[in-house]
Amino acid sequence: MSTAGTLDHAELEASARAQIAGASSTEQLTAVEQALLGKRSALKAAKQGLGGLPPEERREAGAVLQEVQHRIEGALEERSRELAAVERAALLADDRLDLTEVVASQVLSSLGRGHLHLVTQTRDALEDVFVAMGFVVAEGPEAETDWYNFEALNIPPAHPARGMYDTFYLDLGEPETVVLRTHTSPVQIHLMEEAVAAARLPIHAVMPGRCFRRDTPDARHLAVFHQIEGLVVDRGITFADLAGTIETFTSAYFGPDIHSRLRPAYFPFTEPSAEFEITCTICRGAGCRTCSGTGWIELGGCGMVDPAVFEAVGIDPEQFSGFAFGFGIDRCAQMRHGIADMRVLIENDIRFLEQF
Numbered sequence: 001m002s003t004a005g006t007l008d009h010a011e012l013e014a015s016a017r018a019q020i021a022g023a024s025s026t027e028q029l030t031a032v033e034q035a036l037l038g039k040r041s042a043l044k045a046a047k048q049g050l051g052g053l054p055p056e057e058r059r060e061a062g063a064v065l066q067e068v069q070h071r072i073e074g075a076l077e078e079r080s081r082e083l084a085a086v087e088r089a090a091l092l093a094d095d096r097l098d099l100t101e102v103v104a105s106q107v108l109s110s111l112g113r114g115h116l117h118l119v120t121q122t123r124d125a126l127e128d129v130f131v132a133m134g135f136v137v138a139e140g141p142e143a144e145t146d147w148y149n150f151e152a153l154n155i156p157p158a159h160p161a162r163g164m165y166d167t168f169y170l171d172l173g174e175p176e177t178v179v180l181r182t183h184t185s186p187v188q189i190h191l192m193e194e195a196v197a198a199a200r201l202p203i204h205a206v207m208p209g210r211c212f213r214r215d216t217p218d219a220r221h222l223a224v225f226h227q228i229e230g231l232v233v234d235r236g237i238t239f240a241d242l243a244g245t246i247e248t249f250t251s252a253y254f255g256p257d258i259h260s261r262l263r264p265a266y267f268p269f270t271e272p273s274a275e276f277e278i279t280c281t282i283c284r285g286a287g288c289r290t291c292s293g294t295g296w297i298e299l300g301g302c303g304m305v306d307p308a309v310f311e312a313v314g315i316d317p318e319q320f321s322g323f324a325f326g327f328g329i330d331r332c333a334q335m336r337h338g339i340a341d342m343r344v345l346i347e348n349d350i351r352f353l354e355q356f
């Protein structure tokens, strides 16, 4: 570099631009800026050298230096913006979650894999028991017309039995015609209709699924709960077949020391009807608070298919007879695992769920 008077501005600017371009981070650029414009910079020295020049030359040289400085400042600013953009992009890339990343199996197993909910496990186990007894598994819709949920089951409008079911009505079609099913019994109607249409009797089926009642949840009830329905339709089916099926199921599912008993009851769609009780699984029949000292716990309802139901679906009650039963899957889980309050089934508390 020459003396102040004859300072090669072009050389100074070219060197400055090279240094600016060479800075590869904001931090480096700050250091470059310091070196180019700071107290000990060549530019500063050149400015100081102006003092030794005659006034006219000084003004001219000063103006040139000022311009060089402006251009260097401009170049610094531009590079600073470039580097900031690059650095921000790198930061975002660093923070990005790689959702396709393969997690090492040791990490995964330390997290635990999750499993089916107790109610789902219970449903599967109940299905297995009935499939082993020769039943097929069927399903039906959760929203039903009044006809499937009530009328075809021999519960006409204003029938007092409607009081047994606190019903959720859906705001569809005519008022009070579409309901969230209050039990799985309407699936019986679907199955019998299909069997008649396809001329495919007999029926041996179980029908698990969600049911809905406008009940306030308590220790033994949920507003959204699960039932499993059973239906057998064939020639010559008797109440003894029903009782035997219930007893076989009870000891297969709950264990050989748990038995069943049937007590007279009323359901519009079965005649005769019975309540189906099992040995209290808490006290094994000795009597305790859960079973109110009786040694028995109610699980569901059952009975012989009412001829009025057969007539509703077009099955000749002179030729065919059948039985049906329905009971709570959540109640089964509660009984089998000694769960004091059923509401834990819907609270999603991992400390409860991971025990099963």
Ligand code: PHE
Pocket: 182, 183, 184, 185, 229, 267, 270, 273, 300, 301, 302, 303, 324, 325, 326, 327
């Ligand atoms: N559907 C009845 C209920 O939920 C139970 C039941 C099913 C009774 C089948 C008899 C026959 O209350």
